[in-house]
Amino acid sequence: MAANRWWALFAALFFLTLSRPAWAINIGLCANLAASYTDADSTITPADANTDYFNSSPVNQPAYGMWIEVYNSGGSTPIYDNWLQDDNGTFPGCTVAANITVTSGTPYDVKVFSKMKIHNDTVILKKRRSGQSDAIITYKWTGVSFTTNNAYSVLNDVPDTEMSRILAVLGFALSRKDGGMSGQTINIWDVDAASIPSGCGTSIACNSGGDIYYGVDATLTPPDATVYKSVMAHEFGHQVMNDVTVYTIPGPNYNAPTTNLCQSGPTNGHLRNGIEWHSAAVVEGFAHFYADAVFNVVGGTGCADFAKNAIDWDLTDSTNSPVNPYRCDDSPVAGLGLSTGDWEYDNCYTSPFNSLQGLANEYDYERFFWDMADKEGASVAQLIDILSDANASGPWNGNYLGNSDDVAARLVSSATLNGFDASPTYVWNTEIVGNGVFR
Numbered sequence: 042m043a044a045n046r047w048w049a050l051f052a053a054l055f056f057l058t059l060s061r062p063a064w065a066i067n068i069g070l071c072a073n074l075a076a077s078y079t080d081a082d083s084t085i086t087p088a089d090a091n092t093d094y095f096n097s098s099p100v101n102q103p104a105y106g107m108w109i110e111v112y113n114s115g116g117s118t119p120i121y122d123n124w125l126q127d128d129n130g131t132f133p134g135c136t137v138a139a140n141i142t143v144t145s146g147t148p149y150d151v152k153v154f155s156k157m158k159i160h161n162d163t164v165i166l167k168k169r170r171s172g173q174s175d176a177i178i179t180y181k182w183t184g185v186s187f188t189t190n191n192a193y194s195v196l197n198d199v200p201d202t203e204m205s206r207i208l209a210v211l212g213f214a215l216s217r218k219d220g221g222m223s224g225q226t227i228n229i230w231d232v233d234a235a236s237i238p239s240g241c242g243t244s245i246a247c248n249s250g251g252d253i254y255y256g257v258d259a260t261l262t263p264p265d266a267t268v269y270k271s272v273m274a275h276e277f278g279h280q281v282m283n284d285v286t287v288y289t290i291p292g293p294n295y296n297a298p299t300t301n302l303c304q305s306g307p308t309n310g311h312l313r314n315g316i317e318w319h320s321a322a323v324v325e326g327f328a329h330f331y332a333d334a335v336f337n338v339v340g341g342t343g344c345a346d347f348a349k350n351a352i353d354w355d356l357t358d359s360t361n362s363p364v365n366p367y368r369c370d371d372s373p374v375a376g377l378g379l380s381t382g383d384w385e386y387d388n389c390y391t392s393p394f395n396s397l398q399g400l401a402n403e404y405d406y407e408r409f410f411w412d413m414a415d416k417e418g419a420s421v422a423q424l425i426d427i428l429s430d431a432n433a434s435g436p437w438n439g440n441y442l443g444n445s446d447d448v449a450a451r452l453v454s455s456a457t458l459n460g461f462d463a464s465p466t467y468v469w470n471t472e473i474v475g476n477g478v479f480r
C-alpha cells in the first residue's frame with residue numbers, strides 16, 4: 042500500500058475516533074425523592090419510633106407513579122412522557138424497562154411533575170401560593186446524557202422541598218395503605234397562611250371541600266406542615282376514608298363540654314388528648330391510626346407516632362420537643378398509676394363532676410384501631426368498611442347521652458357484619474373496653 046493510502050486510512054480512523062458518531066440506544070429512567078422530616082429522627086425515644094419506616098432523614102423515596110417527561114436539550118415538546126411505575130411495577134419509580142429511544146452521548150432535559158398515579162388513584166399536588174392550578178414541575182435535570190444501551194439510569198435525587206416531602210409521604214402512604222380506594226383523583230394544595238381555606242380554622246393542615254391543604258403555622262417550630270410526616274399522613278387518612286365511604290363528619294363534633302381535667306370546644310380544635318363527642322373522636326382517631334399504619338409494621342415491634350402537644354404516654358419525650366413521640370398501641374406503660382388503656386377516664390373524669398357519657402378521646406380511638414389491626418388482623422380497608430357500615434343507619438350526631446345507640450355499639454354491630462367475632466368475650470369487644478371507647 043502506498044504511503045498516502047496508509048495516511049488516508051489513518052486519517053479516517055482518527056476522524057472516527059474524534060467524532061464518536063452517535064447511535065440510537067434504549068434506556069430506562071428512575072427518579073428518587075429526597076425528603077427530610079422533623080419527626081424522622083433516629084435518636085428519638087421511644088425506641089419503637091426508630092424502627093419501621095421513614096425513621097431517619099433524609100428519606101430517599103422512589104418516585105412511585107410520578108409523571109416524567111424527556112425533552113431534547115432546550116426543547117419544548119417532550120419526546121417521551123409517562124407515569125413512572127408504582128410499587129406494583131417491575132421497577133418501582135422507573136419507566137417501563139428501557140423503553141425510551143435516545144441518541145447516545147446527546148444531552149437531554151428530564152422533568153418530573155407534581156402528580157402521581159398509584160394503584161389506580163391519582164394525586165395532584167398544586168401550589169396555590171404561586172397561583173398554579175395544576176401539577177407543576179417538581180424538578181428538572183438538564184444536560185443528561187446516556188451511553189449504555191438497554192440500561193437504567195437513576196437520576197440524582199429530587200432535592201428536599203415542600204413538594205418532595207409531600208410527594209414522598211403520599212406516594213409511600215398510597216402504596217402501603219390505599220384502604221381499598223380506587224379510581225380517585227385527590228387534590229393536594231401546598232398553601233401559605235393567607236390562602237388556607239377558612240374551613241381549616243387555625244389548623245396547620247386540613248381537609249376542606251374534598252381537598253387536602255398543607256400550610257404553615259407561625260406558632261409551630263418549624264412552622265411548615267410538610268416537615269411533619271405524621272401530619273401529612275393523618276390528613277391523607279381522612280381523605281382515604283372519605284373517598285372510600287363518601288363519609289362526612291357529622292354535626293356536633295369538637296364542641297364537647299369542657300370537663301374539669303380535659304379541654305375541648307371550638308377554640309381548642311381537636312387534640313389527641315382533648316375530649317370530644319364520639320362522632321369527632323372516632324374520625325380523628327382513625328386518621329391518627331392511618332398514619333400509624335403507614336409508618337409502623339403491624340405485628341412488628343410496636344406502634345409509635347409523633348405529634349405536637351401529644352400526651353406523654355410513656356413519659357419519655359421530654360427532650361424531643363417540639364415533636365413528641367408517643368406510644369400508639371395497647372395500654373399505658375405499667376407503673377404510671379393508670380387503670381387501663383382508657384386515657385379519657387384516667388385523665389378527664391372526676392366523680393361526680395361529669396359522666397363522660399357520649400364523650401370520647403381521639404387517642405383512645407387511635408389505640409383501639411391499632412390494636413384491631415395488630416391483634417385481630419383487621420386491614421385498613423376492613424376498618425374503613427366497618428366504619429362505613431356503622432355509619433350507614435344515619436349520621437353520628439355525637440350526643441348520645443342516655444341513648445343506647447352509641448358509636449361503640451354501632452361499631453360492634455358493624456364488626457359482626459364484616460365477619461369479626463365481636464361478642465363480649467372476644468378481642469373486638471375487649472379492645473373497645475380496654476381502650477376506653479365504650480361509653
Ligand SMILES: [Zn+2]
Pocket residue numbers: 275276279325328
Ligand atoms: Zn384530623
